[in-house]
Amino acid sequence: MENQSFRRTALHRLYEAPAYDTSTWPDSHWRKGAEAPRCAPLVGEARTDFAIVGAGVTGLNAALELVEASGAEVAVLDAAQPGWAASGRNGGFVSLGGSKLSDAALVRRFGREGAEAFRAFQKDAIARVARNLDSYSIDADRGPEGEVYLAHREREWRAMRENAEGLRAMHGPGARLIPREELKQAGFGPAGFAGGFYTPLGFPVHPLKYTAGLARAALDRGIRIFGDSPVIALEPEADGCRLSTPKGSLRARRVLIATNGYTSDDLPPWIGGRTLPALSSIHVTRPLTEAERRAQGWTSQVMAADTRHLLHYFRLLPDNRFLFGMRGGLSASPGPLARIRAEGRRHLEAMFPEWAHVETESFWSGLVCLTGSLTPFAGEVPGSPGLFAAFGWHGSGMATGTLAGRMVARAMTGASSPAPLVLRSPPKRFPLPNLRRAWLGAAYAWYKMADGPVRAQR
Numbered sequence: 001m002e003n004q005s006f007r008r009t010a011l012h013r014l015y016e017a018p019a020y021d022t023s024t025w026p027d028s029h030w031r032k033g034a035e036a037p038r039c040a041p042l043v044g045e046a047r048t049d050f051a052i053v054g055a056g057v058t059g060l061n062a063a064l065e066l067v068e069a070s071g072a073e074v075a076v077l078d079a080a081q082p083g084w085a086a087s088g089r090n091g092g093f094v095s096l097g098g099s100k101l102s103d104a105a106l107v108r109r110f111g112r113e114g115a116e117a118f119r120a121f122q123k124d125a126i127a128r129v130a131r132n133l134d135s136y137s138i139d140a141d142r143g144p145e146g147e148v149y150l151a152h153r154e155r156e157w158r159a160m161r162e163n164a165e166g167l168r169a170m171h172g173p174g175a176r177l178i179p180r181e182e183l184k185q186a187g188f189g190p191a192g193f194a195g196g197f198y199t200p201l202g203f204p205v206h207p208l209k210y211t212a213g214l215a216r217a218a219l220d221r222g223i224r225i226f227g228d229s230p231v232i233a234l235e236p237e238a239d240g241c242r243l244s245t246p247k248g249s250l251r252a253r254r255v256l257i258a259t260n261g262y263t264s265d266d267l268p269p270w271i272g273g274r275t276l277p278a279l280s281s282i283h284v285t286r287p288l289t290e291a292e293r294r295a296q297g298w299t300s301q302v303m304a305a306d307t308r309h310l311l312h313y314f315r316l317l318p319d320n321r322f323l324f325g326m327r328g329g330l331s332a333s334p335g336p337l338a339r340i341r342a343e344g345r346r347h348l349e350a351m352f353p354e355w356a357h358v359e360t361e362s363f364w365s366g367l368v369c370l371t372g373s374l375t376p377f378a379g380e381v382p383g384s385p386g387l388f389a390a391f392g393w394h395g396s397g398m399a400t401g402t403l404a405g406r407m408v409a410r411a412m413t414g415a416s417s418p419a420p421l422v423l424r425s426p427p428k429r430f431p432l433p434n435l436r437r438a439w440l441g442a443a444y445a446w447y448k449m450a451d452g453p454v455r456a457q458r
């Protein structure tokens with residue numbers, strides 16, 4: 001691990017300080033109905049077999065797998081508390097995803113077999129979340145099966161129709177196209193969408209209840225979780241590594257970095273410039289009455305997303321609040337965040353005009369993680385035996401992070417890693433990494449133009 005040694009007083013990160021301010025939790029809807037266990041910081045010297053940095057779904061699944069598979073001692077360190085970051089504040093879509101490459105590009109880069117293995121991984125990842133809910137008895141308000149992708153224009157609907165056979169083969173029995181005239185009847189008004197594709201894969205959950213449930217399961221199995229313990233130094237030693245926090249230090253044989261969108265560019269130095277954290281933001285409204293739901297024609301609790309590059313994702317929650325999320329924004333400072341909030345609200349009202357009078361009760365943002373190769377990673381840091389990393393879920397970490405965390409844990413025990421080639425291939429650095437936010441700005445501008453205006457979907 002020698003080449004990955006670092007020591008800092010302040011971590012080097014891409015966004016403004018408020019994005020990483022662990023002294024407060026985001027004002028998310030989820031915090032109103034759930035709480036994660038509060039974990040005391042690491043104080044003094046400690047030792048463990050495996051140390052994990054990051055107590056989100058990835059780190060917690062890795063910790064659980066390590067204990068279940070090897071019975072070894074495991075400790076998790078988090079700069080905040082379990083579920084404080086993306087895992088406890090996301091949209092709760094347990095769905096396919098993990099890469100931003102098209103299917104054709106995946107085949108070109110990893111071969112047909114590699115692309116198919118990654119597809120199978122995504123399905124297994126959804127099943128693994130379901131298994132976790134059962135085996136750890138986590139009640140996370142699991143919603144109905146499936147997800148609908150809504151074509152925001154005729155062009156995207158035509159592509160869905162042309163691709164229908166391939167889509168059905170990929171998504172399995174129950175997958176189907178929904179023509180425009182049937183959308184409202186299926187509970188997916190407004191009728192302005194040009195059509196939709198329903199996949200039976202995936203289901204929604206309360207993300208903080210899921211993450212908190214994992215943390216409780218970990219504590220119950222003797223895993224130590226240290227909250228308020230940012231790792232500020234990583235130094236190799238004869239038989240492993242020493243991780244330092246402001247109040248203590250932890251020696252470990254093997255280390256996993258599971259910090260995803262909250263990664264700093266020097267933990268470890270290898271990761272620098274390979275990640276591109278991006279903001280995603282969510283509005284949750286007050287509960288909608290039955291009359292309001294009918295007026296808009298949106299009555300289903302199935303997860304939904306549109307076909308934009310800068311996609312909107314939305315769903316009715318079990319108590320009939322409406323969750324509406326979108327990507328965008330280049331700064332986590334208060335002024336730009338207020339503008340993201342206003343833009344999200346404009347989009348919600350344009351797409352669901354019957355709800356223009358329905359106020360937002362909670363709004364918050366967080367960081368997802370893209371990589372320089374647009375593919376996720378879960379494996380050993382090249383040239384650094386004993387040091388592992390798992391990150392780059394491209395906005396779909398609920399399922400992907402869950403299974404990738406498990407797979408990287410197996411690799412940490414020395415078992416041959418079952419992770420597909422896509423996840424074992426280290427992502428490239430972004431060219432001129434200091435300009436990453438400028439690249440993102442340019443991509444957003446291009447996507448907005450390509451996607452066209454957000455129109456009323458009557």
Ligand SMILES: Cc1cc2nc3c(=O)[nH]c(=O)nc-3n(C[C@H](O)[C@H](O)[C@H](O)COP(=O)(O)OP(=O)(O)OC[C@H]3O[C@@H](n4cnc5c(N)ncnc54)[C@H](O)[C@@H]3O)c2cc1C
Binds near residue numbers: 011279368
């Ligand atoms: C608004 C929003 C909506 C989203 N919606 C969805 C969705 O619907 N479905 C879906 O699948 N995905 C969604 N995502 C993405 C998903 O939440 C993430 O991919 C996933 O939660 C990542 O999990 P993780 O455990 O890898 O990282 P995180 O949950 O982000 O956890 C990383 C942890 O690392 C810790 N950390 C960082 N640096 C240090 C350090 N130096 N020392 C100690 N600890 C450190 C942080 O405190 C944090 O707790 C969304 C994300 C956001 C922000």
